[in-house]
Amino acid sequence: MFRKIQLPLQTLNLVVGFMVWVLISSLLPFIKEDIAIQDGQLALVTAVPVILGSILRIPLGFYANQFGARKIFLISFILLLFPVYYISIADSLADLLIGGLFLGIGGAVFSVGVTSLPKYYPKERHGFINGIYGAGNLGTAISAFAAPVVATKFGWSTTVQLYLVILAVFIAGNFLLGDKRELRVKTPLLEQIKGVYKNEKLWLLSLFYFITFGSFVAFTIYLPNFLVANFGLDKVDAGIRTAGFIVLATLMRPIGGWLADRFHSLILLMFVFGVYTISAMILSFAPSISWYTFGCLSIALCAGMGNGVIFKLVPMYFQKQAGIVNGIVSAMGGLGGFFPPLILSLLFNITGHYAIGFMALSEVALASLILVVWMYFQGKMELAKEVIDHTIEGILITDTSGKIISVNPAFTSITGYQENEVIGKNPSILKSGKQPQTFYKDLWKSIEKNGFWQGEILNSRKDGQQYLQWLTISAIKNNAGDVVQYAGMFSDISSHKMKKS
Incomplete structure (x- = not known):
């Protein structure tokens, strides 16, 4: 009452x-x-x-x-x-x-x-x-x-x-x-x-x-x-x-x-x-x-x-x-x-x-x-x-020259790299060396044509361990239609592949 x-x-x-x-x-x-x-x-x-x-x-x-x-x-x-x-x-x-x-x-x-x-x-x-x-x-x-x-x-x-x-x-x-x-x-x-x-x-x-x-x-x-x-x-x-x-x-x-x-x-x-x-x-x-x-x-x-x-x-x-x-x-x-x-x-x-x-x-x-x-x-x-900070997918953002300008906590959790270790560097530090050069050429052709690329890629963690990623790279454009940044979002799918195999 x-x-x-x-x-x-x-x-x-x-x-x-x-x-x-x-x-x-x-x-x-x-x-x-x-x-x-x-x-x-x-x-x-x-x-x-x-x-x-x-x-x-x-x-x-x-x-x-x-x-x-x-x-x-x-x-x-x-x-x-x-x-x-x-x-x-x-x-x-x-x-x-x-x-x-x-x-x-x-x-x-x-x-x-x-x-x-x-x-x-x-x-x-x-x-x-x-x-x-x-x-x-x-x-x-x-x-x-x-x-x-x-x-x-x-x-x-x-x-x-x-x-x-x-x-x-x-x-x-x-x-x-x-x-x-x-x-x-x-x-x-x-x-x-x-x-x-x-x-x-x-x-x-x-x-x-x-x-x-x-x-x-x-x-x-x-x-x-x-x-x-x-x-x-x-x-x-x-x-x-x-x-x-x-x-x-x-x-x-x-x-x-x-x-x-x-x-x-x-x-x-x-x-x-x-x-x-x-x-x-x-x-x-x-x-x-x-x-x-x-x-x-x-x-x-x-x-x-x-x-x-x-x-x-x-x-x-x-x-x-x-x-x-x-x-x-x-x-x-x-x-x-x-x-x-x-x-x-x-x-x-x-x-x-x-x-x-x-x-x-x-x-x-x-x-x-x-x-x-x-x-x-x-x-x-x-x-x-x-x-961005609370998603479970790793995220990295680069400028148009390919230098990393931002990463989220999930990036560190998956790759082992701290933010200060990758800012200003190229995402190539994550490469495993298993993909041929033609793979990356086709990847960038898709981004230029469609504005994004999506697929599996084998990359390396900081400790050298290789793992399979599901990666999406998107071109971020301004109102004039010019590309100003690139954003990559990825997740570790190694365990899923192992279960299927």
């Missing part, structure tokens, strides 16, 4: 965590009517919750493996009671900064579910499951839409205190319904970090999530006040438009995970960063509200889709260290939401517009697109290398 309800329970936990996380940004137009906040300080107030919400994701992802999601969610929600109450009675900028910092715990709980939930499902469903859980981002939309509506009637302080009731309900829910028997992973933290920090895929995935989730968070906390100040919208209208951005990004997250379960994840990311590049360029030209809406919604679509795809890739590349990697990648995504509002605010104060900031987003997205293409082709090369 408890196993079946973990997905809906943990997804709702994330909804609540994110509702609390963006509490200040959702109510900022109301709060600044009572608390004096200068324009240059607005971005800082909204960005501060992101700090702890990012940094804490690493230990929470690790401890979710150590102690289970039930305990981590319980402790997190209990701790959130204090900053939420503190903000409800805030009367200064310092109060908002202090309380906002600890609201970050609400954003940090993201790494708990992405670490816990895959334990309950087969690998082929991890993308969709993490996408469903990630739809808990909807909590930001709920706050962006509902908090201003409630604050209009009851005031922002009372609205904040209502969140205490919601947290209390979920503390009780996790205590009663959380899985006490969740599978624990006890790998030490330092051991996990040592196993991943040199892997370039960790940092590439972190960069990609820095952009996709970072832009989601940045736009969520930046839009309400920006739409009011820049386009003169009223506060409720700005909240509804922000909620629309969040809902679209949230709905695309499980769709992105579902697509990643069925199609190549890196091809999907190529689409994501391609659209990002174009959309950010549109925003950089300071367009009208209609074009601004188009650009923002395009980014929302790609942000949600990219978020779902990336957490399909994490367990593919990292199985034993999924907890710590989920924490690091999600932390980088959180930090991606911290810096853009501050940078945009700084650039606006210097230049009077946001064009440079959005153009920077476009350039970073373009760089990410290039890196994804590189990962895609590198993955193909790694797959080919895995096949």
Whole structure:
């Protein structure tokens, strides 16, 4: 019973965590009517919750493996009671900064579910499951839409205190319904970090999530006040438009995970960063509200889709260290939401517009697109290398002059020659001397005419022992049809011949 309800329970936990996380940004137009906040300080107030919400994701992802999601969610929600109450009675900028910092715990709980939930499902469903859980981002939309509506009637302080009731309900829910028997992973933290920090895929995935989730968070906390100040919208209208951005990004997250379960994840990311590049360029030209809406919604679509795809890739590349990697990648995504509002605010104060900031987003997205293409082709090369290294047939590759440029482990196993002993040499070192010269002339005529030769040949091992090979030599051509390399694949068939005789 408890196993079946973990997905809906943990997804709702994330909804609540994110509702609390963006509490200040959702109510900022109301709060600044009572608390004096200068324009240059607005971005800082909204960005501060992101700090702890990012940094804490690493230990929470690790401890979710150590102690289970039930305990981590319980402790997190209990701790959130204090900053939420503190903000409800805030009367200064310092109060908002202090309380906002600890609201970050609400954003940090993201790494708990992405670490816990895959334990309950087969690998082929991890993308969709993490996408469903990630739809808990909807909590930001709920706050962006509902908090201003409630604050209009009851005031922002009372609205904040209502969140205490919601947290209390979920503390009780996790205590009663959380899985006490969740599978624990006890790998030490330092051991996990040592196993991943040199892997370039960790940092590439972190960069990609820095952009996709970072832009989601940045736009969520930046839009309400920006739409009011820049386009003169009223506060409720700005909240509804922000909620629309969040809902679209949230709905695309499980769709992105579902697509990643069925199609190549890196091809999907190529689409994501391609659209990002174009959309950010549109925003950089300071367009009208209609074009601004188009650009923002395009980014929302790609942000949600990219978020779902990336957490399909994490367990593919990292199985034993999924907890710590989920924490690091999600932390980088959180930090991606911290810096853009501050940078945009700084650039606006210097230049009077946001064009440079959005153009920077476009350039970073373009760089990410290039890196994804590189990962895609590198993955193909790694797959080919895995096949070559683990096949039982010996393989040697020569250049057009006949010098050996590569061999596989099976080559060494069959011939006795190590790689460093044959690189740069001619395959004639394997000759037994039993075939006449005409045999080799006919062999090369077949390769020139047909592109390959296949047959039996008697060759020698390093120790001089002769053995019978079944050999295939193929000419490898480029797109222009020119031969660039030759590949030989062979197996030892001596024992088969002996059995037949």
